[in-house]
Amino acid sequence: GGEGGEGGEPAEVPEAAKPRLDETHAVPEFTGLWSAEGQLGGGSPKKAWNNLSKLEQRYMEEALARKKAGHGWIEKQVVGGREFKGTAFVPSEKGRDVTAIVFKDFEPGKVYKRKVTLTNASLAFNTFKLLDLPDTVKDFFEISYTHPGAMSPGMMCDMHIRFEPKVNEDITEHIPLLCKTGPQNIPLRCLTKKADVTAKATDLEFDVIMGESQTIQLVLVNHGALDVPIHLRQLAGLPADLSPQSVAAHLAAAEAEGLYAEAPEPTLSYTADSTAGNYATTKIDITFTPAAPGEAVVPLHLRMPKGLSVPQSPDMLVLVRARAHEVPIYVLHETMDFKCCCLGQTYSQIIPVCNRGKVALKASLVVSRELHGFVSFSPDMAYVQARDRSGKAGRFDFKMKFEPEEKLLKRCKEFLVEGPTGLMDTIEIPVRVGVPDQTLPVHFNFRVQLTTGLIKFSQEEVDFGVVAVNDSVSVKLGVTNVGELPQRLGFPTLPREVTVQPNTGFLSLLPGEERSVELIFCPFSDIHYNFAVTAVAGSNAPYTVQCKAVGVAPPVEFTCTNFQLRACAPTDRIQQSFFCTNVSKEATSMELLVPRNSGIKLSPLVATLEPGQTGRFQLDFCPPYQPEHLSQMLLEMTGGRSSRMQVKKGEG
Template sequence: MLSCICVYINITEHLKDFIEIQFDPPGQMSAGLTCEMMVTFKPMINEDLVGEVNFLSQTGPFSILLKCTTKKCDLSVDTNKVEFGTTVIGETLKRTFTLTNNGALGTKYEFFKLTGSKLRTVTTAETSLGRLTTADTLRGGTPDSLSMMKKEAAPPGDKKPDQEIVDKASQEGGGTSIDHQGTQAEADAMSGTIGDVEDGEQSPDLAISEIEDYGSLDGMKVGPMSTGEVGPFSSVKLEIIWQPHIPGKVFTEFLISFSDPLSESISIQALANAIDVPVWVERQTVDLKICMYDRLYQDTIIVNNRATTALRLKFEVCKELKNHLELLPKTGYIQAQSQFSAQLKFLPRKSLFQEAGKYFDKETGVLEAPMIIRVADQTQPVPFTVQAVVTTSDMEFDITNINFGCCTIHESVKTRIRLSNKSILPQEYGFVGLPDYVEVQPDDGFGTLLPLESIDLDVIFSPKKAREYKFELNCKSIINREFKIQCEGVGVHPPLDLSHQVIHFAATALYDVSTATVHVNNSHISTNEFTHPVPRIGKGEIVPVGPTSFEFKIPEGAPLTISPSVGTIEPGKKCRVQVRFAPQLEEMDVRKEGVRMASKAMEAKAQKEYQEALQKEKEKADDALEVGEEDQKSGNKGKGKDGKSPAKGKGRQSPGVPTLTVAGPKPFTPPTLENITKDTPAYAAALGSLLRQYKSCFRTYVIPCYVASGKCGNPGELPYTNNNTLYMEVHCPVVKPTLVAISDHGKTTLDFGEVSLGQTIIKSVTIQNISKKTIELTSSLLDTSGPFLMLNALRVLPPDGTHTILISFTPEAGRVFHEVLQINSGTSVLHVTVMGEGVNPIINLDMPTENGAFDIGAVLAGEYLERTFKMQNSSSLSIDYSIKLESLSLLRHAKSQELPSFIKQDEKMKSLVGTQNNNGQNVFDLVPSEGRIAPGATQEVTVTFAPDHPSDHYSDFVKIELFGKKESHSFHIKGMAKKNVMFVHGVDETTVNVESLSESPPSTLEEEELKGILPSVLFSVKSIAKESEFVPGSRDIYVGCVRTMAVSQKKNGEFQFENVQAITSKGFNIDPQRGMVEAGNLKPVTVTWSPPPGHDPNEPVEASIILTLKGDITEQVKVMLRAYVVSDVEDKTDKTESTENTQT
């Protein structure tokens, strides 16, 4: 062998920071010699280091391998599959296996069930050297499906936050199937990341969330050692417990995870097969539904045996329910592969509430009782549950005693009671064994009460005799339970009775009237109680026989009237009483509707005015805009010519948007309720509106009739007894009327006001059918001898049809008239009130009359004269008058055929029309001949007298008629037509007063001969002879002067009597003998005659005198005087005849 030299060269570069080499070269080394080298390792990072130490020898370089490794875990189990085999459900089996760590590093472990549990989140922790590792999130995959954790170096400065691995796979809940595809999918969904974190943390720490195991149905679970630590080169024993509850095969996976990030989780599989117990029941829950206390309920429990041998059974009931629940038999044998029937008896008692304890819910009444069947040689007992809802069977009255008090034998007393069902089951009930004077309604006291329902029942007590009553109301349920109420009352026999206790009015429309009649009878004529029932209260004293008084009290606000309401009835007699039903709307409701309608109308009016104002504003704005545009155009043209623009701020500005002066509708103040009175149109309109909207209703009124023995004492006071009070029940159905008045704001009153006698006024009322049916109208008859008359006939009215009724009023007497016209539509009656007052028209004439005639005076023939008179209306109404002349009457010619008075004297014959014009025109004309005079006013009438030829007998008869029918006044009118201005009047008639219709023939005498003949007049004077003397007679003769229309004529005339001395000797005296007469006047001249001495009274005295008249011409008239003596009797007779002629 050769010797060599060994020299140290170096070590691997990345090991120089951790490895220190100490080597002293030995020099030449012979073969077989050794030398030492010291290697010092200083660990600074937790990583495996691998390198070489390089040497050089004479034979060449060589190296020594250098390794530095960290501590590691080497984990394993003795088996990955645990088999339990086959077992019966209910039993518990345990299996163990060993977890061994052959490495030098210890670690923490966690043993948990994977199948059927939710995924848990495992958070990451930091290493001591700054490298971030990720914990395993292994809760659902097999070892074959788990992915390895990747370790990647992160770039410097790139730090990622902690991440949580969330399960996105669907979970399998059973855990009883061998197929584990679900767990494989869960494992495939898991991943991990590695990141760099800052330094500073010490040992790694595993943070694991708690397991929420919802897969315990398979019976598999981890033993008591689920977490712990396995040291280096040591082992631990882990346990799996299986307690099956459901028969079938079970495949469950468990997982062992470690805190060491480099150690993979270990999967453990558990296999088992569970079989059912041999004894089982068909119904695990026996539901007895709803049960009542103290009632027996039974059911059958069927037990099955699937084993091949007979088994002994024992039935057990918990001690809390032994007093209420029983299973029979308590012990028995069930044959192989057969059934066994046990009887369940449930009799809940009232003590169940306290004794059941936790098995009974006191609020809901639900009972859940666990039952157990123990089987010999079987560890697991057979359980089942009995369920029931326990309720009471009680029914409860709100009262325990009823006192009906006193009730008459003609009536019934009703008391309302409430029956409540305290059970949650429906219960039938019925009142049985009731006496004949008691009844229960409705349905005669029989019915069904729903769970927890209450019903109101009416107990009606109708005594048949006057005595005291005591009895029981017995209510039985369907299970024969009895509930009783004690009752008492007193029967009363009143001294009076009604023929009808109940009045059923027909359906009556608003503002219509229905009437009914009842009789109040006093049948108490004897106090012998053995022959007939006598009036008394219970067993009290008998009412004495005698007059009995009654009084009806109508409830306030009821639309009923009873007449008579108070009276006294003798024994054996009866009194007829009329009940009147007149429904009306409440006045306050009508007023409120009137305010509403008025407010609505005022609002609409304000809105309309606002819209009109807006329209006007808009029109003004448009006009202003047009004017502005025209001004702007004209301004631009001027600017172009002058080259100057208008100064700023001067001239018309360009129009803009105008500002509206109208802010909104004007506010209005609605009327108050006090302003809506019955006589206003708003009230009538509101009434019509409510009538159209009215809905039918039914009302019942009970009217007491108080009864007292004896006659009424003081008015308004009746010493009655409440116990004898009678009651009358009135049923009042009210319906909507079919007819309403739509004229005059819906008023149904026609007020003609004051109408003159004989005048006819016509007014109308319009009615409308507001129903949905066609109606045929009929009406009542108005007084045939009265002033009212319906002028048109009624007709059939369709829905919403209208008809106008015309009614006339012609009063014939000066008084107030009032009638009601009833318009019947078949179902309702519309009452139309017609009223009016007849007034006698009074007209007073203010005119100068002479002997009952209106004397126009004298006028020249061919001229006319006007006179006036006044008519004054003294009545309280306007009067239409008409003035008629008899000369224009159609009967004038018939009356003129009678013989004139100078041929035949007849008092019945009266000549009303005198001389008329020959030209056919009226002599007299009255203007105005017709018209209307207001109350208290005066009408002036002008009378024109225009004769066409001279005559002293112009006359006519005037009649003043009122309203074209009644003749109010009549009078004569007369006048004279003269040929000359001056004339003589007041002399005796020498010719007839009837003028011939033919013209007088011309005189055959010559004109000169006619001038020598003076016109003459006759004037007679009478002297009255007394016993011893003659009374001088005197008489006036009138000289007149006509007012002429000729301008040339003088106004006055003169007269003079010639040769007066010639007649003085015969006893005549004239005063004055001469004088002047103004135009249009008459001058009286008194002629006195005194019989001269020695005068023969049987002989008349005659004389003549000339009267000279100076007017338009001078004329002389011969006045022939005649005087005679008459006795006093004759003078009176002459005066009477003169008066009659004057009146005629």
């Protein structure tokens, strides 16, 4: 007897001798096949199944089907008079409800794990059983969880899924659950890496003004996990009957037969080869820089390698619709030709600047460094109004003033071209019209041929010598037009002793022409003369010729120096007399000279007059008989009529 046995109390049993609950097993009332001994118990289950009769096997299959269908397991859940119908266990991952369990972008041979939480969403206690996956995929998955037994509403259970793919194929199945409220399938999708490229827009429209460039991005979105090489090539053309359904066939034929443009469109620039990264947006810049106004449609084949994934994106047709407009501001005439201009003169011309745009634009004419000081514009800046409703372009007229000088040729020697005369005397230089709101400046060519307005005289000084008073002396003066323009020349103001013939000194000179004029000097006094004769050309340039002479008084005076005789027939005779007086203080001898064959006779031909003496002279005029001259005169008088008769008379 120890202390523990006193008082009739049972002795205390040691802790190690007490049985554990987890080692206590319930003993079935009836022995099952799994523990039976003999012909039907133990051993391999297949042998037991094979030893069943056909009726027993059928009953066994029906029992398994009922078990799988939940026969005897499924119960209606009615709470508060309302029957629960719906998804009993809601799957979620990382606190977010999901509609399916997805293994995305897997690679064969790798192991993927996923933790899924099932939450009891029914109205009362509920539980579930995990059924077998389909035979086609069951070897790829391992699903484990700790069954909590009956789960109250809102209670959660974690399910661990281990996925080890063996083939590179998509899997679309479900995880079957048998709940107390009925069967439930959780969708299961396993997706391989894809090449899924789409374009936000494949029809690109460019609307550009000449001189500018526009860039539009071809945006490609890769929804897959594979990097996709992109090749962009220009097609040779598109068939007229191309439809959206035949695009794929046409692109395949173009790739197979190489139906691509040999020389790509030069106005388009883009990156031909690029890569669309996985789950990324790739932007390909396409830049249009027009070279001439017009419209064009350029087809581009966006090609991707085949066999990257199943399925994968098809090739795409990218249409580039380009439209180029002319610049709003332009000069009506591309070349402003001033023709031939004379140095030292001032010229002006209208420069019309037009605007075909929709808004008024500022325009300014810029004088280049070479033309500075010789060319000016009025005004130098103006706003050119927009076109009107009828489409007629707005217009503003600038005035161009040109004052050429000889040094202009040296300053513009880089812009000299051969002129009409074959000389390098023509300037052709561009002039810029600045438009702040227009990228491309406007130019027009300023063309002018420069020439001199110089008139050259054969003598710079004329000496008339000694000339008697009331007598006249003429001197020929050569005049040459050195320039390339016709010029007029005149002697508007002359001394009273000088006259110019012909046409009183007014004449026209063609380019390079040389003509002669007569300067006639008739002194009125017996003095020394020293004067200038001034000629003025059409360019208002004065030219001066210095003249000198000595006037002397004559020793004799005639009562008449000009005889007007009456008409006289051949062989007839006319007589006229005149007087001569010696006004000098000395005796003067003189001789009268008669032209030969003139029909004039003077007598006496030689005479000596004493100071103050007056002598008489006789003039006889007898026209010589010349038949050929007579017949010619008759022809001129009759205008050619009766020419035969007149000739005969002349001969007689």
